[in-house]
Amino acid sequence: MTPYDFVSDIMSTPFDKPTIESRLSVRGAKWHRDASDIIPLWLADPDYPLCPEIKQALRDAVEEEFTVYGSDTEARDSMSAKIKRVNKIDVPASQIMLTQGVTPGMWLAARHATRPGDEVIVTDPMYYPFVSQTQIAQTHTVRWNLDIDDGYKFDIEQLKSLISSKTKLIFVCNPHNPAGRVMTKEELKGIADLAVDNGIYVYVDELWEDIRNDGRKHISLASLNPEIADITISGWGFSKMWGVPGLQAGYLAATNKVIFESLTKHAYGVLRGTNNMGKAMAPVICSDKLDYWRNDMNKYLGEVRDLVTKRLTEMGDITVPNLEGTYLLFPRFNYGLTSAELNKVIFEEGRVSLGTGITFGPKADNHMRILTATSKKIMNEALDRIESIIPTLEKMAK
Numbered sequence: 001m002t003p004y005d006f007v008s009d010i011m012s013t014p015f016d017k018p019t020i021e022s023r024l025s026v027r028g029a030k031w032h033r034d035a036s037d038i039i040p041l042w043l044a045d046p047d048y049p050l051c052p053e054i055k056q057a058l059r060d061a062v063e064e065e066f067t068v069y070g071s072d073t074e075a076r077d078s079m080s081a082k083i084k085r086v087n088k089i090d091v092p093a094s095q096i097m098l099t100q101g102v103t104p105g106m107w108l109a110a111r112h113a114t115r116p117g118d119e120v121i122v123t124d125p126m127y128y129p130f131v132s133q134t135q136i137a138q139t140h141t142v143r144w145n146l147d148i149d150d151g152y153k154f155d156i157e158q159l160k161s162l163i164s165s166k167t168k169l170i171f172v173c174n175p176h177n178p179a180g181r182v183m184t185k186e187e188l189k190g191i192a193d194l195a196v197d198n199g200i201y202v203y204v205d206e207l208w209e210d211i212r213n214d215g216r217k218h219i220s221l222a223s224l225n226p227e228i229a230d231i232t233i234s235g236w237g238f239s240k241m242w243g244v245p246g247l248q249a250g251y252l253a254a255t256n257k258v259i260f261e262s263l264t265k266h267a268y269g270v271l272r273g274t275n276n277m278g279k280a281m282a283p284v285i286c287s288d289k290l291d292y293w294r295n296d297m298n299k300y301l302g303e304v305r306d307l308v309t310k311r312l313t314e315m316g317d318i319t320v321p322n323l324e325g326t327y328l329l330f331p332r333f334n335y336g337l338t339s340a341e342l343n344k345v346i347f348e349e350g351r352v353s354l355g356t357g358i359t360f361g362p363k364a365d366n367h368m369r370i371l372t373a374t375s376k377k378i379m380n381e382a383l384d385r386i387e388s389i390i391p392t393l394e395k396m397a398k
């Protein structure tokens with residue numbers, strides 16, 4: 001007996017359970033933005049059921065009528081213990097801030113580290129809110145290219161060449177959305193050494209820390225040495241692993257007290273942390289009680305990754321990267337078409353909605369982003385549909 005047996009009545013694993021009908025029968029932006037005959041693989045929102053222990057914590061909070069002004073203490077204590085145990089970073093609860101999802105951390109980091117006219121380094125491709133934050137902060141976005149033909153490797157020599165006296169912040173995303181890479185220790189050390197030597201702040205988003213294939217290890221940047229920890233702001237959250245993005249719960253930490261006080265000042269009166277449901281589930285998620293769910297979900301995601309990789313590679317001229325982490329695959333469609341053109345055919349003729357490459361950076365305009373966190377049944381149906389439009393892409397090829 002596994003602890004989730006009572007959730008999974010007939011299926012052997014809860015991750016295999018979702019069907020198109022079951023997903024359409026519940027609320028949510030992903031399945032209801034478009035017509036009901038579209039399979040939505042555009043948003044990073046898993047189709048999997050809620051882990052029973054999280055559901056119970058939320059039920060308990062409602063039963064208790066935990067809707068009053070809530071204290072952050074229990075959640076922050078559990079986060080401090082988790083950051084020490086999992087991320088190998090020693091940070092007191094008093095230097096952890098609850099945030100409304102992970103996204104506000106990017107804004108806060110830019111507010112702390114930059115002034116208008118400064119330069120901020122982000123990868124190309126990159127999860128687009130990082131770029132928006134550089135624009136909101138009126139800084140110049142400097143692009144660090146990742147190349148699919150190079151396995152989306154983080155080229156440290158290239159990063160070095162991008163640094164100038166105006167560089168004040170490097171945005172790091174690890175595991176990386178949308179490249180699907182889990183950074184190696186050497187890559188992280190390369191970033192850390194350059195940041196420390198040049199006195200550049202780093203904001204590292206580790207939201208995807210739990211989702212890794214083939215037993216890869218996640219290494220937190222701030223765990224490398226005290227020098228990099230001293231200039232790093234780290235952000236984590238629950239949205240992706242635990243399928244709770246609608247509860248908008250995230251947290252950030254800085255081991256440097258002066259930095260943390262500056263973040264607190266910028267946030268004061270503007271950011272109001274997270275809601276009580278987020279606070280109620282935090283101690284459960286931050287404990288080690290849910291390791292069984294994390295392991296089983298990663299195992300299933302690995303199987304879906306293998307299925308998608310094999311089928312996409314065989315169906316057409318598509319370069320498929322090795323998905324090391326996240327459940328977002330970012331292949332290149334080698335038909336000389338822009339991602340808007342690809343999207344039009346895949347959406348209108350194939351009835352599948354994917355993420356367009358251009359959203360993630362100018363260099364990625366012939367890529368599409370595909371969510372893999374669904375059942376094999378739904379994924380196979382989506383792949384059948386994508387396969388059916390390959391002849392159209394061949395006809396349109398430039």
Ligand SMILES: Cc1ncc(COP(=O)(O)O)c(C=O)c1O
Nearest residue numbers: 044101102103127177207237239
């Ligand atoms: C790297 C990264 N950071 C932040 C977010 C947004 O997370 P949240 O909804 O918790 O703010 C996402 C969503 O996909 C993401 O991929």
